[in-house]
Amino acid sequence: MHGDGGFPQVDFSRNACTFCHACVDACKQPIFHHDAKPWHAVAVIDQRCLTQQQVYCQNCKDACGERAIRFQFGRNGMSHPQILLDACTGCGACVAPCPTQAIRIQTDTPGTST
Template sequence: MRTEPISRRALFFGRPARRNIGICPPGATAESLNACTGCGLCVERCPTGIIRLSDGMPSIDFAFGECTFCGECSSVCPEPVFLTVNADRFPHVAVVGDGCLAKRHVACQSCGECCPEQAIRFRPRMGGPFVPELNEALCSGCGACLSICPVSAIGLQAREAEAADV
């Protein structure tokens, strides 16, 4: 039988230690999620349905859609989970992988067409379809391009500034 370590906080509040946080909702951090009670109000109020409870913690799943930064999750939360109430970007940006249809000479511009920030532009290429290029400064990390990509070729990576601080 394998036993998991339990923190003093978890013992006191009767909650197990939480592990895989995933992508935090906008305005929340991995540290601030420790205040989360897992009530699920943010899940219920999310208009795009991308907030899910995973091990009692809210996390974002861009497979269901994009974050519109409406602030409903932070306004309904009774705990001090959301440090930035009107967050308008995530600490990550989209990255177009090698599986991209346009990079494989198949015409596709789905990601650029759905990007609310117009952060994905298409550069002309000789002998093939236009190739997507991401402007990291414009990308909010909302996930619109992730959910629309027909071959799941778009991923996430830490922003350059945050990656340099680590």
């Protein structure tokens, strides 16, 4: 999709990135990382997470093929999601399944935030 200024922007609310590299192959500019991770972005969960309101939900964990979301018990007896930063690829698969839009993909690379 077109983001600010007409630049391409990934919309994780629609789908995840499969890292097929089609955009890397098509783009003539040296903007993509060529190291172990395709981009430097990770999922971030905010206070809108249902578990903050004592409501059970593990949609994000179920959607994460990298097993980068683990749940840990808090003081209130609820289990809360935590992102394992070393495992998170920033694929965005956890964004759309979250019923409260509590997850965003955070990066300092323009065009890849939600």
